Amino acid sequence: MNQITLKKQLSTDVFLMKVRAPLIAEERKAGQFIMLQVDDDFGERIPLTIADASEKDGTITLIFQVVGKTTSDLAALSEGEAIPSVVGPLGKPTHIEKFGTVVCVGGGIGVAPLHPIAQALKKAGNHVITIIGARTKNLLILEDEMRAIADEFIVCTDDGSYGRKALVTVPLKEVCEKNPKPAMAIAIGPPVMMKFCAETTRPYKVFTQVSLNTIMVDGTGMCGGCRVNVGDKVKFVCVDGPEFDGHLVDFDNMISRLSSYKDIETKKHRCKLEGCK
């Protein structure tokens, strides 16, 4: 179980892995995630979105960026090796139906979870406008895959090294100004990007769904570590989400909570590198 059947480096820090997990492959739906652990004793459990799955091969596809200890341990595993713990699929699946025109916005690594959703929306008969962006060219992932399912496709980079030199919110605004405006938007990416996508669409009253990646411990609704304010309610991302109405999410609080352990992690990371006590 959990053998890595394929490992590919997509960009500087971004890896794709296919992992044998037949039950998850069979049950998963767009929008869901798994929790994994690279060491069952002292490892951390981290959530990763299921980017794709093949029921036939019994594999799921994970795409992750190396950002900390667990993701770098994961990236160090080779094809044929197994990930000690993989559990899922977790979270509520994306609600898919024919809405009309849907604009899908993916930023950085967020393009990975966006891909299966865009695919499902397309299959349900929607007109899919896709906007993907990254800081710079070599951080762009899944461009061909996204292009293949989009009816209209826009790619941009912050530094102009590829496609339009713009933040994704610029083309998003243009799309919202069209007549008729899109039926809805889906934005997945770094929290700040999702926040500004939601701000961009708010004046146009285009419903905007975001997929939140908060701190999680269990991923089954037991700890409350993943809680966010949505409207006047407190929601648990792992069981009530991960998708929410972006116009109601309190992004500032969420972004602040994501930094809960920043100082500890940086210190630890540096200690490991420099071998200090």
Next chain:
Amino acid sequence: MNHKTETELHNQAVKDLAEVLPKIAQYKAKDRLKIPAQDMPCQDPVVRRSNLNEVALGYTLEQARLEAMRCIQCKNKPCIAGCPVEIDIPRFVQHVAEGDIQKAIDAIKEFSLLPAICGRVCPQETQCQLTCTTGKSLKDIDKAVAIGRLERFVADWERTQGTIKAPLVKTETGRKVAVVGSGPAGLVVAADVRREGHKVVLFEAFHKTGGVMRYGIPEFRLPNEIVDQEIDTLKKMGVEIKTNFVVGRTRKLTDLLDKDGFDAVFVGTGAGLPMFMGIEGENLIGVFSANEYLTRANLMRAFDRDNADTPMYYSKYVAVLGGGNVAMDAARMAKRLGAKEVYVVYRRTEVEMPARKEEVAHAKEEGIHFYFLQNAKRILGDDKGRVRAMECLRYELGEPDSSGRRRPVVIEGSEFTLDVDTVIVAIGNGSNPLIGQTTPNLNVNKWGNIIVDKETQKTNINRIYAGGDIVLGAATVILAMGEGRRAAAAINKLLAGAG
């Protein structure tokens, strides 16, 4: 503090036993009442504040025998009725008094499968020891026969002897039962069903088994080794264990029956969703549910900051909201993780605290402060969104409410602030939502607890049974175990009947 060491307590017991033993046959009840009640040997509070080792060290044989001799073997045996699984307490205690510990453990095991655990975590003072005749005669419930400590002694004796025998398993029946959740309820069902020769697969969402006994109750109160032992016994009996498997998500509950060939399913998924106060500032950095705090420290091993990848918040001044076992565990864990001061803030008074008496006493010895008749009003943050203080209100006791307890009433204008950097909320749990969410036809009440038949633990869906916290709301290990026993009996009957 007059902390008596293990050796001191033991030496005293050796002396006392030598005196009592030759005369015990002639002892009348009133003589037995004079035998000194035995204190539990404990780690020195000053030392234990910074380690995770078990606080209570357990009786020695001499202490156990003396304590057991305090039982006057009264006729009406109120202790048995006080025990949710009705262990024949006077019988096992008698065996301990006689020094025949093997017989004592055999007697307990007729009724309970997890004595090493129950002896440590049951709220004996509200169950078997509440009505103990010895305690009544001495007009002091603290002087009741220490049944829980004796139970623990007997179970630990068996473990250290290495004489634990896995229960006999009958010939394979070819029937198959799924047990969902590996807390006490699930473990008991697995054992009882397997004994009848049915195949059992135990599914657990986490990477480790044991439920709350693993992720919630800390090592210093219930060592993992003891939970491991129980799991080991199940494995020896041939129970198959599948961790990292979330029933409802990895596989639908009904698919286990319809597609995977299970003949019956037991759901013991426990409590879930921690409750919060719903006050301002609750989402600041540094506010945790007790579940999160304890899961990080216990299951994810973050107590061991140097080795664990899961980070643990650095806290100096900690407020814990609540008065139950969970609050005590969180408070004492915070202390062990290096907090300078820990305040337990509770809305009612000490008398109403639902925590085990022993844990409250231990917490006090460890220097935890208790603020009774107070509650949080809001949590205040600094410019980085981190907790810097908690504003509290004082309360007084008013008229009794429907439960007969005097209701705490807020004293207007009594606000004051407590400077803290961490707030741990331990005011209870809702039900685990996953099974309910993913099994649309299953009947649950408005709190999400599964509705079952009281006699059989059967849900409204045929072949699906449930028990433990998912039915009772956050309850106790022994009640979960009791429900598991009932469910297993019903499942065994169903499978026998179906031929």
